[in-house]
Amino acid sequence: MEISGEALTTWATLDFSSAAARDDASPRAPPRLGELWVTDPTTNSLRLSWTVPEGQFDSFAVQFKDKSGPQVVPVKGQDRTATITALDAGRKYRFLLYGLLGKRRFGPLTAEGATEPMNAVDRTGEKHPTKPRLGEELRVTSVTQNSVDLSWTVSEGQFDSFVVQYKDRDGQSQVVPVDGSHREVRVSGLDPDRRYKLLLYGLRDSKRVGPLSVIAVTGECDRPPNRSTPLGGRLY
Numbered sequence: 001m002e003i004s005g006e007a008l009t010t011w012a013t014l015d016f017s018s019a020a021a022r023d024d025a026s027p028r029a030p031p032r033l034g035e036l037w038v039t040d041p042t043t044n045s046l047r048l049s050w051t052v053p054e055g056q057f058d059s060f061a062v063q064f065k066d067k068s069g070p071q072v073v074p075v076k077g078q079d080r081t082a083t084i085t086a087l088d089a090g091r092k093y094r095f096l097l098y099g100l101l102g103k104r105r106f107g108p109l110t111a112e113g114a115t116e117p118m119n120a121v122d123r124t125g126e127k128h129p130t131k132p133r134l135g136e137e138l139r140v141t142s143v144t145q146n147s148v149d150l151s152w153t154v155s156e157g158q159f160d161s162f163v164v165q166y167k168d169r170d171g172q173s174q175v176v177p178v179d180g181s182h183r184e185v186r187v188s189g190l191d192p193d194r195r196y197k198l199l200l201y202g203l204r205d206s207k208r209v210g211p212l213s214v215i216a217v218t219g220e221c222d223r224p225p226n227r228s229t230p231l232g233g234r235l236y
Helices: 005-023
Strands: 036-039 046-050 059-066 068-074 081-086 093-102 104-114 139-143 147-151 154-156 161-167 174-177 184-188 194-205 207-217
Touching: 036 093, 046 093, 046 104, 059 081, 068 081, 139 207, 147 194, 161 184, 174 184
Parallel strands: 036 104
Antiparallel strands: 036 046, 046 081, 059 068, 059 093, 093 104, 139 147, 147 184, 161 174, 161 194, 194 207
């Protein structure tokens, strides 16, 4: 049986359209929440930070209870931090973070933190540990197409942990947590041939110290060799 060129073209168009429709209808992976932690306590505020390792949310909602009852703080979808204010001094709070996409709610992530007491002066006469202090610089020790190795020093004291912050190609803040005993980290999942500003903070008793900062540029993508035909000859 013969098929005319016109019929073949029509069939190919319909088949392509059907395939495109199937691709459009394929479900995308939903966004995913990462970690939530509490830092920077004052007598009436706490700072929340979180990560979104995959996807994008329309918005977030932070829930907690104060002496008046349940409270909800809305946060924009592009933000990764929120400062919760009007809190009571010397009080412990438990926070829940939800990610919102359309009518769906993801989470929650949970974290606890305490505000500083109104009278923070210690009158017991006890000797407190030396406040930790970061060294003078954050250094780039190695670079690849999609990663940067960082190292740093702690000139005094000891931190509970560290965090490295940077912005991805979409302008979203990303956070890499690091154990307090470490002095180096590899930041991976970066884009090739891109300039990044990386910030390092030290965390101790929910207080944030720093940052140290450094600029790094990832390596370029490998390019195939330029194969050209030599003069007077053929390329095999």
